[in-house]
Amino acid sequence: MLTAARNDMLTGVGPGTPMGELLRRYWQPIAGASELDANPIKPVRLMGEDLVLYRDRGGRYGLIDRHCPHRRADMSYGWVEETGIRCSYHGWLMDETGRCLEQPYEDTANPKPSKAGCDTTAYPVKDCAGLLFAYLGPLPAPQLPVWEPFTWENGFREIVFADVPCNWFQCQENSIDPVHFEWMHDNWGGRLRGNNVNAAPKHLKLKFEAFEHGFVYKRVREGQSEEDRYWTVGRVALWPNGFFLGSHFEWRVPVDDENTLSVAWFFMRVPKGREPYVQERVPTWISPIRDDSGRWITSHVINQDIVAWVGQGRIADRTKEHLRSSDIGLTMMRKRFFEEIEAMAAGKEPGGIIRSANEAQCIALPNMARELNTDGIALADYDKDPILRQRLKEFRHHFGQPPEVRREFVEAMGISGA
Numbered sequence: 371m372l373t374a375a376r377n378d379m380l381t382g383v384g385p386g387t388p389m390g391e392l393l394r395r396y397w398q399p400i401a402g403a404s405e406l407d408a409n410p411i412k413p414v415r416l417m418g419e420d421l422v423l424y425r426d427r428g429g430r431y432g433l434i435d436r437h438c439p440h441r442r443a444d445m446s447y448g449w450v451e452e453t454g455i456r457c458s459y460h461g462w463l464m465d466e467t468g469r470c471l472e473q474p475y476e477d478t479a480n481p482k483p484s485k486a487g488c489d490t491t492a493y494p495v496k497d498c499a500g501l502l503f504a505y506l507g508p509l510p511a512p513q514l515p516v517w518e519p520f521t522w523e524n525g526f527r528e529i530v531f532a533d534v535p536c537n538w539f540q541c542q543e544n545s546i547d548p549v550h551f552e553w554m555h556d557n558w559g560g561r562l563r564g565n566n567v568n569a570a571p572k573h574l575k576l577k578f579e580a581f582e583h584g585f586v587y588k589r590v591r592e593g594q595s596e597e598d599r600y601w602t603v604g605r606v607a608l609w610p611n612g613f614f615l616g617s618h619f620e621w622r623v624p625v626d627d628e629n630t631l632s633v634a635w636f637f638m639r640v641p642k643g644r645e646p647y648v649q650e651r652v653p654t655w656i657s658p659i660r661d662d663s664g665r666w667i668t669s670h671v672i673n674q675d676i677v678a679w680v681g682q683g684r685i686a687d688r689t690k691e692h693l694r695s696s697d698i699g700l701t702m703m704r705k706r707f708f709e710e711i712e713a714m715a716a717g718k719e720p721g722g723i724i725r726s727a728n729e730a731q732c733i734a735l736p737n738m739a740r741e742l743n744t745d746g747i748a749l750a751d752y753d754k755d756p757i758l759r760q761r762l763k764e765f766r767h768h769f770g771q772p773p774e775v776r777r778e779f780v781e782a783m784g785i786s787g788a
C-alpha cells in the first residue's frame with residue numbers, strides 16, 4: 371500500500387514532475403521507422419507533451435513541438451522538405467534542432483539577419499533495430515543503449531503498438547509479476563478457450579534480483595526444478611519502463627498520466643539452413659484493443675495483460691491494494707524509483723544511464739533464449755517446443771497481425787500457412 375502522495379509521485383509524468391524528470395533521462399521508443407514510409411509525419415504525445423515526429427527528405431529525424439512557433443498552428447499538417455518540416459499556415463520552416471530556417475514573408479519583404487527567438491522545442495531521435503527512440507531530458511543526451519538482441523542477425527523482426535488508456539506504472543508493474551502468467555495467461559486463457567479447470571502448473575517459488583539495468587525475476591513452477599532456465603536465468607524487468615523476455619521486448623511509454631503507448635519489438639530467428647536472411651524493413655503495426663461492442667479483446671497474450679492494466683483504473687489507487695509475497699518484485703521496483711528520484715533531486719545522475727559509446731554498442735541482458743536466437747535450430751525441432759510450435763502457427767502476442775506481415779514471416783521462415 372502507498373499513500374496518495376507517493377502514488378502521485380510514481381504516476382505523474384508531466385514536465386517538472388519528479389517521475390517525469392526521471393523518465394526523461396532515458397531514451398524512449400516512440401515509433402517504428404517503417405511507419406514514416408507511407409507518411410513521413412506523425413503526431414506524438416509523450417509524457418504530457420504534444421510533439422510531431424518526422425523524417426525529412428534528407429533522411430533526418432526530427433521531434434519538435436506540435437505547435438508552430440509563429441502562431442501555434444499544428445505542424446503535423448505541414449510537409450517535409452529536403453531539410454526540415456514546413457508549417458502549412460504561413461510556411462515557416464523548422465529543422466530537427468528546432469531552428470527556424472525560413473519565414474517566407476519576412477525573408478522577402480522585411481529580411482532580418484537573425485531569426486533568434488523563433489526557435490522551437492526539439493528533441494533528439496535515433497533509429498535502432500527499426501525502432502525510433504526519443505530523448506526528452508537535459509543535454510548532452512546519454513548513449514542509446516543497444517541491447518544485444520538488436521544486433522542479432524538472420525531473424526524476422528516486427529514492431530507492434532497499442533494505445534492503452536491507463537497510467538504507465540501499472541503496466542510496468544506487470545513486468546515484474548510472474549504469478550499472473552499462471553492465472554491470467556494459463557488459467558484464464560484456458561477458460562477463454564473453453565477449458566473449465568484451473569490446470570496451470572502452480573508457482574512454487576519466486577526470487578527477485580536487482581542489477582544495473584533492472585530486475586530479474588525467477589520462478590519454479592510445478593513440473594520444473596531449480597535447473598530450469600526460468601530459475602537459473604529468469605526474465606528481466608528492464609529499467610525504467612521495459613520488459614525483456616528473451617526474444618522480445620516490451621515498453622510501457624507514458625503518453626500522459628492516463629495513457630500509455632505499449633511498444634513491443636519481436637525477433638524470431640529463421641530456421642537453420644534459411645540463412646542468410648536479411649530483412650529489408652521492419653514492419654510496424656497497431657494492435658486494436660477493443661472489439662466491435664467496446665469490450666476489451668482477450669484472445670492474445672498482451673491483450674490479456676492490457677485487460678489487467680486498464681481494469682486497475684486510469685491511475686491505479688495504490689492506497690487500496692494489499693501486497694503479498696508475490697509482489698516483492700514490484701515493491702523493490704517502487705523503492706528503486708523513489709531512491710532514484712531522491713538521488714536526482716540531490717543532483718546525482720540516475721542509474722542505468724550509459725555515457726560510454728563503447729559500452730552502449732551491445733549490452734547483454736540475462737536471456738533464456740540467447741542460443742536459440744543466435745545459433746538457431748532446425749525447422750523440424752520447432753515442433754518439440756510448445757512456444758515455438760505455436761509461434762510458427764500464429765502470432766499469439768497481439769491481436770490483429772496484418773496479413774502482409776504474416777506473409778513476410780511465413781516466407782522468412784520457409785513454412786506454409788500464410
Ligand code: FES
Nearest residue numbers: 438440441457460
Ligand atoms: S502558424 Fe505556422 S507559419 Fe504561421
Ligand SMILES: [Fe+2]
Nearest residue numbers: 550555671675
Ligand atoms: Fe502477461
